[in-house]
Amino acid sequence: MKKIMTFCLSAALVLGAAFAVQAQMHGPHGHGDMAAHMDHMTKALNLTADQQAAVKKLHAELMAKAEPLMAQHHQQQADLKTLMNGVNPNSDEVGQKTLAAHNTELQLKALHEDFKTKFKALLTPDQQTKLAQIEAAHPHGPHGGPDGAPPVENN
16 A cells, blocks of 8 residues: 555656646747747847847856756656556656656756846846846746746757
8 A cells, every 4th residue: 555655646746747847947938939038038128239148148058058957857757657657667666766857857947046046147237126027927937937037948
């Protein structure tokens, strides 16, 4: 009975984690909508050309770090799905793989938090105030992410 409960809990965690990452990483705009997000933020915050260039550089740095983690997380999710669809899934293995996937999610969230901090540092005080207003009006971020980070491309 204990193994069944552990398995059910692990399965619920996996499904919840997959949903959370999907929402955080992609928002309602789907994959690779950085151009639309950049256009929106440029207009909303009245970003200068220098700020736009700096944000693009920050995003490129984010992607260089995030893409391997995203690929790893996708593989972890696929491994979990395969394991759970097996005839007799091992609850200990499901739990270990769930924790590993969660750790990857935390690493991705940390990258987004770092991006957000660096992004805000590029803004003038007036732009920071405007960004705070945008975030307050959209509690899940301007484009669906829980931390307000721009959507992450996944090509």
